[in-house]
Amino acid sequence: MQLTWLGHSCVLLSGSKKVLIDPFIEGGSVAATNPDLVAITHGHSDHMGEAVALGKKTIAITEIARYLKANGVPAESMNIGGTQVVDGVSFTMTPAMHSTSIEEAGMGFSGGAPAGFVIGLDGIRVYHAGDTGLFSDMKLIGDLYHPDVALLPIGGRYTMGVTEAMMAANFIGAKTVIPIHYNTWDRIAADTDALKKGIERTTDLRVRVLLPGKSLDITP
Numbered sequence: 562m563q564l565t566w567l568g569h570s571c572v573l574l575s576g577s578k579k580v581l582i583d584p585f586i587e588g589g590s591v592a593a594t595n596p597d598l599v600a601i602t603h604g605h606s607d608h609m610g611e612a613v614a615l616g617k618k619t620i621a622i623t624e625i626a627r628y629l630k631a632n633g634v635p636a637e638s639m640n641i642g643g644t645q646v647v648d649g650v651s652f653t654m655t656p657a658m659h660s661t662s663i664e665e666a667g668m669g670f671s672g673g674a675p676a677g678f679v680i681g682l683d684g685i686r687v688y689h690a691g692d693t694g695l696f697s698d699m700k701l702i703g704d705l706y707h708p709d710v711a712l713l714p715i716g717g718r719y720t721m722g723v724t725e726a727m728m729a730a731n732f733i734g735a736k737t738v739i740p741i742h743y744n745t746w747d748r749i750a751a752d753t754d755a756l757k758k759g760i761e762r763t764t765d766l767r768v769r770v771l772l773p774g775k776s777l778d779i780t781p
């Protein structure tokens with residue numbers, strides 16, 4: 562399976578299916594990735610992004626799924642703690658400590674609750690934390706689902722920063738840690754060297770800092 566960080570919180574998993582998570586990049590489009598499935602962590606515009614325009618089968622929390630269906634997008638609803646398999650890809654929805662609202666619909670739609678996903682594709686499990694602060698139940702995500710890869714926000718201000726992400730990586734225990742949700746704007750600038758050194762000096766986990774558009778081969 563190939564994992565591509567397209568920028569911000571947007572990640573493409575390419576294997577027997579192409580799964581696009583949080584289809585937003587700053588000042589561009591991710592439509593050319595032509596995914597089979599789309600997963601949305603929460604309603605904020607830097608995560609919903611092109612979900613409606615793409616119009617692909619989209620996995621999201623009940624309230625966002627309802628909004629997408631109303632806009633003509635085939636959506637598969639679920640909720641936190643649940644798992645569903647869509648076209649051979651498994652999606653487990655995890656909690657996230659954050660807020661949510663469907664901004665493109667105005668301030669009136671709460672969009673349910675913010676979430677993350679553990680996605681199982683071709684025998685590899687990838688945890689995308691969504692936007693979240695640190696919470697100790699990340700240990701449960703590690704113990705229950707044993708993700709191979711953890712995609713963690715590190716930009717601070719709206720999510721965990723580098724210090725919290727180091728502890729999150731320990732809680733989750735995924736061998737490969739990839740930082741996301743940083744440097745998109747100055748207000749979420751982050752020091753990836755500090756993250757890498759902090760985690761790799763004290764654990765056997767490895768941090769892979771990707772440039773936007775860069776891919777990584779993930780093997781079981």
Ligand code: NI
Pocket residue numbers: 603605608659660692719
């Ligand atoms: Ni957000």
Ligand code: MN
Pocket residue numbers: 570605607608692719742
């Ligand atoms: Mn965000």
